[in-house]
Amino acid sequence: MVRKIVFTLLAVVLSACVVYGLVIGDFWETLSNGAMICLTCIGVA
Amino acid sequence: MKRRIIQFISLIITNSYFTSIPTASFYQGTLKGACVPILNCYACPLAWGSCPIGTLQHFIIVRALPFYLIGVLGLVGLVGGRWACGWLCPFGWFQEFVYKLKVPKIKAPDWLRHMKYVILVLVVGVVTWVTFEPWFCKFCPAGTLEAGLPWLAWAARGSDYAEGMTFTTGIFALKVFMLVALVALAAVLQRPFCRFACPLGALFGLANKFSLLQLDFDLDTCAIAYAQGSDFENCAKCMHCSKNCPMGLKAPEQIGSVDCIRCMNCTSYGSVFWRFGTAPSRDRTGERMIAPAPHWGTKDVPEAPD
Numbered sequence: 515m516v517r518k519i520v521f522t523l524l525a526v527v528l529s530a531c532v533v534y535g536l537v538i539g540d541f542w543e544t545l546s547n548g549a550m551i552c553l554t555c556i557g558v559a
Numbered sequence: 560m561k562r563r564i565i566q567f568i569s570l571i572i573t574n575s576y577f578t579s580i581p582t583a584s585f586y587q588g589t590l591k592g593a594c595v596p597i598l599n600c601y602a603c604p605l606a607w608g609s610c611p612i613g614t615l616q617h618f619i620i621v622r623a624l625p626f627y628l629i630g631v632l633g634l635v636g637l638v639g640g641r642w643a644c645g646w647l648c649p650f651g652w653f654q655e656f657v658y659k660l661k662v663p664k665i666k667a668p669d670w671l672r673h674m675k676y677v678i679l680v681l682v683v684g685v686v687t688w689v690t691f692e693p694w695f696c697k698f699c700p701a702g703t704l705e706a707g708l709p710w711l712a713w714a715a716r717g718s719d720y721a722e723g724m725t726f727t728t729g730i731f732a733l734k735v736f737m738l739v740a741l742v743a744l745a746a747v748l749q750r751p752f753c754r755f756a757c758p759l760g761a762l763f764g765l766a767n768k769f770s771l772l773q774l775d776f777d778l779d780t781c782a783i784a785y786a787q788g789s790d791f792e793n794c795a796k797c798m799h800c801s802k803n804c805p806m807g808l809k810a811p812e813q814i815g816s817v818d819c820i821r822c823m824n825c826t827s828y829g830s831v832f833w834r835f836g837t838a839p840s841r842d843r844t845g846e847r848m849i850a851p852a853p854h855w856g857t858k859d860v861p862e863a864p865d
Contacts, residue, residue: 517837521637521769528633535627540618544627545592547617548601548609551585551720555613555696556602556707557731558724 569647574605583718597648602706616693636766645820657745679758764817776811781830
């Protein structure tokens with residue numbers, strides 16, 4: 515029972531993290547990083 | 560075989576921007592904002608999504624808490640632990656292919672497993688925080704294979720996107736050297752990057768203990784013990800379950816390990832089985848289990864068939 519409660523709480527907290535992250539613009543921040551090539555990251559600059 | 564098919568489908572789903580091949584370009588659309596739960600370089604010309612470790616470093620550099628990333632990785636880990644490493648990661652699959660080469664195999668010291676936590680904390684965390692540079696990406700062999708080398712090919716084809724790229728840098732040479740070294744290592748050692756260096760695997764591994772997907776053990780249903788009957792001595796001597804473990808773990812006593820990638824190879828003999836739920840470890844009869852020990856199987860050996 516305790517395991518089930520802890521698991522449910524974790525699932526709720528993590529889902530809330532996803533929703534909150536999307537609301538505050540994490541998706542677009544990730545996009546700004548992902549949609550361009552970081553030249554130094556791939557070692558060509 | 561089923562796992563190979565799923566690994567192939569995962570490879571295609573995450574890396575199928577085939578338009579980039581004739582145009583020597585790469586995908587820059589909205590989907591790049593989505594993090595995939597595998598180590599798949601966002602700079603790969605075929606990639607649709609973003610690498611979680613690259614994203615994590617980006618958020619460390621901009622000094623922000625990556626709520627969305629924490630949520631996505633946490634939920635994936637909560638459901639399957641390191642399942643994504645075994646069934647979805649193309650770089651893990653690549654290493655498994657390399658290991659099929661017919662060359663002498665070696666064993667690695669067990670303490671090397673801890674290296675991935677050092678890399679996660681020091682390279683991905685501290686060094687990135689201090690230098691404002693994603694240092695793990697600079698040397699990531701998955702990135703070299705999926706992005707560095709394709710961009711070298713794109714540049715050779717005169718791609719506009721590759722303008723300004725110089726492939727004679729020391730870092731690029733070091734990246735290629737590290738990839739070659741890893742491939743050489745993967746030929747003699749199973750999944751060396753996943754076992755010793757992957758920071759994403761280190762994160763998912765933490766969830767192995769409490770994820771919904773769990774592995775359990777029941778000697779009563781072991782095909783080897785059943786076939787050998789009274790000749791079956793113990794699991795530590797048998798080792799059939801461990802033989803095909805791509806992470807070099809000893810089944811059954813390490814089935815709950817943080818390094819287990821849930822590939823299910825150890826389930827083929829019937830003693831190790833998977834279950835889905837929050838209940839504590841139980842055998843197939845529903846009886847609560849204690850953690851299996853190396854000597855497991857010395858008692859209650861099933862009778863030999865008539």
